[in-house]
Amino acid sequence: QKEVEQNSGPLSVPEGAIASLNCTYSDRGSQSFFWYRQYSGKSPELIMFIYSNGDKEDGRFTAQLNKASQYVSLLIRDSQPSDSATYLCAVRGSSASKIIFGSGTRLSIRP
Amino acid sequence: GAVVSQHPSRVICKSGTSVKIECRSLDFQATTMFWYRQFPKQSLMLMATSNEGSKATYEQGVEKDKFLINHASLTLSTLTVTSAHPEDSSFYICSARGATGAGGANIQYFGAGTRLSVL
Numbered sequence: 498q499k500e501v502e503q504n505s506g507p508l509s510v511p512e513g514a515i516a517s518l519n520c521t522y523s524d525r526g527s528q529s530f531f532w533y534r535q536y537s538g539k540s541p542e543l544i545m546f547i548y549s550n551g552d553k554e555d556g557r558f559t560a561q562l563n564k565a566s567q568y569v570s571l572l573i574r575d576s577q578p579s580d581s582a583t584y585l586c587a588v589r590g591s592s593a594s595k596i597i598f599g600s601g602t603r604l605s606i607r608p
Numbered sequence: 609g610a611v612v613s614q615h616p617s618r619v620i621c622k623s624g625t626s627v628k629i630e631c632r633s634l635d636f637q638a639t640t641m642f643w644y645r646q647f648p649k650q651s652l653m654l655m656a657t658s659n660e661g662s663k664a665t666y667e668q669g670v671e672k673d674k675f676l677i678n679h680a681s682l683t684l685s686t687l688t689v690t691s692a693h694p695e696d697s698s699f700y701i702c703s704a705r706g707a708t709g710a711g712g713a714n715i716q717y718f719g720a721g722t723r724l725s726v727l
Binding site: 531533 | 614642651652654657699701714715716717718719720721723
């Protein structure tokens with residue numbers, strides 16, 4: 498089992514709809530969770546981080562964390578074509594000094 | 609968010625030469641820096657972790673004598689690809705994590721990456 502798992506996609510969402518990206522992790526003691534966006538040919542850019550159970554909202558983005566289910570998600574409201582990118586979920590485990598990245602989900606917003 | 613500067617953004621070199629890539633944290637002190645490599649359409653692959661003033665920790669399968677990492681100060685880490693060969697052509701990305709301030713203790717910020725092409 499991979500430490501951080503994501504569906505590779507591509508996930509195709511119509512413009513204006515809600516895009517839902519999911520991630521599961523194996524280390525039950527994980528404390529910190531991150532979502533990065535990576536455009537093709539560019540480096541990852543931090544979108545959001547979340548430490549506590551529940552939802553965290555920032556503009557059109559909402560991160561959701563459920564530690565009991567070892568599940569973290571990212572919702573993008575009012576999806577725009579510019580949201581088309583690969584989204585990387587990253588998790589810092591209970592004892593790790595580094596964060597573990599998922600392989601990413603490719604999101605495509607169709608006009 | 610915190611700013612990580614990586615230079616150069618692109619380098620083309622002949623086989624057998626060495627290439628140095630610099631990574632600087634501009635507005636925070638980076639106690640830990642990370643070097644990643646990414647091939648087209650593939651995931652990020654962590655190569656090594658470096659802490660200021662100590663030797664880098666390399667991931668399994670990464671040759672430490674080929675990929676030399678120096679983290680001499682809290683704002684600068686360098687990766688030198690020695691005797692580069694065409695198979696070393698890739699996208700190299702640095703990432704920095706701070707102890708306090710804008711960088712935060714838990715957040716990794718990425719440089720813009722360096723695209724290396726070895727002829």
